[in-house]
Amino acid sequence: MPGNAYTSVRSRTVATALRLYREERKLSCEDVGDVLGVSASKISRMETGKSGLQYEDVNTLLGYYKVPPGRRKELLDLVRKGEETGWWERQPGLPRLWRKLIDLEHKAVRVQSYEAMIVPGLLQTAEYAQALLTAVDPGLSEREVDTLVSARMARQTLLTRAGAPRYLAVVHEAALRIRVGDGGVMRRQLRRLLDAGERPNVDVVVVPMAAGSHVGVRGSFLALEFRHEPELVFVENQDTGIFVEDPAELTRYHRALRTLREVALDAEASAARIAELTEEYP
Numbered sequence: 001m002p003g004n005a006y007t008s009v010r011s012r013t014v015a016t017a018l019r020l021y022r023e024e025r026k027l028s029c030e031d032v033g034d035v036l037g038v039s040a041s042k043i044s045r046m047e048t049g050k051s052g053l054q055y056e057d058v059n060t061l062l063g064y065y066k067v068p069p070g071r072r073k074e075l076l077d078l079v080r081k082g083e084e085t086g087w088w089e090r091q092p093g094l095p096r097l098w099r100k101l102i103d104l105e106h107k108a109v110r111v112q113s114y115e116a117m118i119v120p121g122l123l124q125t126a127e128y129a130q131a132l133l134t135a136v137d138p139g140l141s142e143r144e145v146d147t148l149v150s151a152r153m154a155r156q157t158l159l160t161r162a163g164a165p166r167y168l169a170v171v172h173e174a175a176l177r178i179r180v181g182d183g184g185v186m187r188r189q190l191r192r193l194l195d196a197g198e199r200p201n202v203d204v205v206v207v208p209m210a211a212g213s214h215v216g217v218r219g220s221f222l223a224l225e226f227r228h229e230p231e232l233v234f235v236e237n238q239d240t241g242i243f244v245e246d247p248a249e250l251t252r253y254h255r256a257l258r259t260l261r262e263v264a265l266d267a268e269a270s271a272a273r274i275a276e277l278t279e280e281y282p
Helices: 007-023 029-036 039-047 054-062 067-079 096-107 127-135 142-159 173-177 181-194 249-261 267-280
Strands: 110-113 166-172 202-207 221-224 232-236 241-244
Touching: 007 039, 007 054, 007 067, 029 039, 029 054, 054 067, 096 142, 096 221, 096 232, 096 241, 110 249, 127 142, 127 181, 166 173, 166 249, 173 202, 173 267, 181 202, 181 267, 202 249, 202 267, 221 249, 232 249, 241 249
Parallel strands: 110 166, 166 202
Antiparallel strands: 110 221, 221 232, 232 241
């Protein structure tokens, strides 16, 4: 569903379903608009997430499309739950982009990330995150840093909760060599990576320095896959981030992930490399 990556996963799921059911029945937005007594543009906005979804409107359309009762109930339940919020929505001081990313991560069934310069946020220790945030944005107040660190730690419960997604972390060796904080911070951070790799739903692999130039030099990214919803890729830069939804672009990122897996060490060799690097920090 193009054009609105900030739409909640629940809304995206319902909106995409409405579009697919309409297209399956070879109906135009004008045809459907007549059913609700609204304009074709209103239907288009509902299907692209640019207009809020009202329970009665969705119920009417699902009935018109003759959607099976079971699936109809699933979609209507999503509309009802659309106003429910997670901890990330209630935490003050958390940037909107972070809220949206965390919301999407909690709905994903598979998460894959590549980090070229830092340890992935889902695997950072609190002291590493604090040292990193302080270094990359000296203008942050102590309270702002504490808020962001707390959110990052809460975000990590994603990997240990019931129904946790599969997580693949591809990390360049450079990210493990760039000192963030003192030697103790780095040593404990690398041990955290080793512990994370022992979890049944987490894989941590390292792209060695010897791999040379490869697709990963273009930058870090995070790919999210959902059970009933189109996948997304999140790309963060210096000041903000974007969600990629274009199919051609998504194909490019998945191709990059495959290439990175090919040049990365396997899980056992990656753990050995991380253990070696741990000994290098006093």
